Amino acid sequence: MIENTAPPVVEGVEWVRPRPGRRALRNDVILAIVLAVGTAATVVLYRIAGWGESDGEGDGAPWWGSVLWVAAMTLPLAARRLQPEIVALVASATFIVGGVVPVGDALFSNICLFVAIYTVGAWGRSRRRATIVRGIIVAGMFGWLFWGLIYYTAVQDYLPDFSREGLLSPYLAYGLINVLTNLLYFGGAWYFGDTAYRSARSRAELEQRTAELAAERERTRAQAVAIERLRIARELHDVVAHHVSVIGVQAGAARRVLAKDPAAAATALSAIESSARDAVDELHGLLGTLRGDAETAPVAELDDALAVDGDAGEPATTSTSTRGIARLDELVAESAAGGLPTTLAIVGDAVPVSAVVDLSAYRIVQEALTNVRKHAGAAATAEVRVRWAERSVEVEVTNTGAVRQQSTDASTDASSRRLGQVGMRERVAAAGGRLELGPRARGGYLVRAEFPLRRAEGVPA
Numbered sequence: 001m002i003e004n005t006a007p008p009v010v011e012g013v014e015w016v017r018p019r020p021g022r023r024a025l026r027n028d029v030i031l032a033i034v035l036a037v038g039t040a041a042t043v044v045l046y047r048i049a050g051w052g053e054s055d056g057e058g059d060g061a062p063w064w065g066s067v068l069w070v071a072a073m074t075l076p077l078a079a080r081r082l083q084p085e086i087v088a089l090v091a092s093a094t095f096i097v098g099g100v101v102p103v104g105d106a107l108f109s110n111i112c113l114f115v116a117i118y119t120v121g122a123w124g125r126s127r128r129r130a131t132i133v134r135g136i137i138v139a140g141m142f143g144w145l146f147w148g149l150i151y152y153t154a155v156q157d158y159l160p161d162f163s164r165e166g167l168l169s170p171y172l173a174y175g176l177i178n179v180l181t182n183l184l185y186f187g188g189a190w191y192f193g194d195t196a197y198r199s200a201r202s203r204a205e206l207e208q209r210t211a212e213l214a215a216e217r218e219r220t221r222a223q224a225v226a227i228e229r230l231r232i233a234r235e236l237h238d239v240v241a242h243h244v245s246v247i248g249v250q251a252g253a254a255r256r257v258l259a260k261d262p263a264a265a266a267t268a269l270s271a272i273e274s275s276a277r278d279a280v281d282e283l284h285g286l287l288g289t290l291r292g293d294a295e296t297a298p299v300a301e302l303d304d305a306l307a308v309d310g311d312a313g314e315p316a317t318t319s320t321s322t323r324g325i326a327r328l329d330e331l332v333a334e335s336a337a338g339g340l341p342t343t344l345a346i347v348g349d350a351v352p353v354s355a356v357v358d359l360s361a362y363r364i365v366q367e368a369l370t371n372v373r374k375h376a377g378a379a380a381t382a383e384v385r386v387r388w389a390e391r392s393v394e395v396e397v398t399n400t401g402a403v404r405q406q407s408t409d410a411s412t413d414a415s416s417r418r419l420g421q422v423g424m425r426e427r428v429a430a431a432g433g434r435l436e437l438g439p440r441a442r443g444g445y446l447v448r449a450e451f452p453l454r455r456a457e458g459v460p461a
Contacts, residue, residue: 036074039108065103091116121193324358348388360427368397368447376401
C-alpha cells in the first residue's frame with residue numbers, strides 16, 4: 001500500500017491528500033539514507049579538491065561542520081511526506097548555509113532541495129500553505145542570487161574580464177545564466193509537484209467513481225432480484241390461487257353429487273383434471289424461465305402424468321400458448337363451469353398490445369374471478385368487460401355478491417385477498433396504467449384496470 005484510503009472528493013471542498021502508508025514512509029527513509037551517503041561522498045571529494053578553503057594553506061571549514069550540514073540537508077527528507085513544509089524550509093536554510101559557509105557540496109544538495117520543494121507541491125495538505133511556503137523559498141533563493149551577483153561585481157577575479165566590449169557584457173551573460181538556471185530549477189520543482197498533486201486527486205476521483213458505480217451496480221442487482229422475486233410471487237399467486245380455487249369448488253361439487261349423479265361428478269372431476277393440467281402447464285413455463293431445461297424434468301414428468309385423457313388413457317395435448325386478453329373467453333368459460341355464472345362482453349375492436357399489458361390484463365381478470373369465488377358467496381354472479389379505446393384498453397370485473405368483511409375468523413382469506421390486490425396494483429403500475437378497486441354502491445365488488453396502448457413488438461404503431 002502506497003497511500004491510505006483517499007478521502008472522498010466533494011465538489012466545492014478542498015481535497016486533502018491522505019497521509020502516506022508504511023511502504024511510502026519506508027521508501028522515504030531509504031531515499032534519505034541514499035542521499036546522505038551520496039552527499040557525504042561528494043563533500044569529501046569537494047574538500048579534497050580544495051573547494052571552500054579559506055586560504056592557500058588548506059585551512060577551511062571544520063569536518064564536523066560538514067557532517068552536521070550533510071545530516072541537516074538529507075535526513076529530514078525521511079519525513080518529507082509527513083511534514084513537507086517544515087522539511088522544505090529546513091532544506092532551504094541548510095542549502096543557504098552550505099553556500100555561505102563552504103561546508104557542503106554543489107551537487108547532491110541541489111537534488112535534496114529539489115525533492116523538498118517538489119514534495120511541498122505534491123503532498124502539502126493545504127494548497128494555500130503549500131503556495132506560501134514555496135513562494136517564500138523561491139523569493140529567498142532569488143534574493144540570495146541577486147545579492148550574490150551584486151556582491152561579486154566587486155570581486156574582479158571571480159568573473160570574466162568586464163572590460164571586453166560586445167553586444168552583451170560578460171557580467172550580464174553570467175547573471176542571465178544564473179537567473180535562467182534558477183527559473184528552470186524552481187519552476188520545475190513547482191510544476192512537477194502540482195502535477196503530482198493533481199494526478200493524485202484525479203486518481204482519488206476515479207477510485208471514488210469506481211466505488212460508487214460498484215455500489216450502484218450492487219443496488220441495481222439487489223433491486224432486480226427483488227423485482228424478479230415479486231414478479232415470480234405474483235405469477236405463483238395468480239396461478240395457484242386461481243386453479244386451486246377452481247379445484248376446490250369442483251371437488252366440493254363432485255363430493256356432493258357423487259352418489260346421486262355420477263355424470264355430474266364425472267364432469268366436475270374432468271374440470272379438476274383440466275384445471276390441474278393447466279396449473280402444471282403454467283408452473284412448467286414459469287419454472288422454465290428460472291432453471292435450465294434439464295432441471296425442469298421433474299415438472300415435465302408431473303405434466304405428462306396429468307396430461308392423459310380420462311376415457312381412452314391416451315396422452316392429451318397440453319397448451320403452451322401465452323395467457324392474454326385473447327384467452328379471456330376460455331377463462332370465463334372455465335369460471336362458469338366451476339360454478340360461478342360469468343359473462344364476457346367486449347366493446348371495440350381489439351388491437352395488438354405489448355406482452356406486459358396482455359399478460360397483466362389476463363392475470364387481473366383471473367385474480368378478480370378467484371376472489372369472487374372465494375369471497376362473494378354461493379349466489380354471486382360475475383361479469384367481465386373488455387373495452388378497447390383509441391389510446392387504452394380497459395378490463396373490468398364486477399360481481400353481484402356480498403363483500404365479505406374482514407374478521408378474525410376470515411383472517412386468512414382477508415390476508416390472501418390483500419396479497420392479490422397488491423399483486424394487481426404492481427402489475428398495473430409496471431404497465432403504466434391505473435387500477436380501481438372497491439365495493440359497488442348497489443352491492444358486489446368492482447375491479448377495473450386501464451392500460452395505455454403501446455406498440456407491440458413487430459407491430460406498427
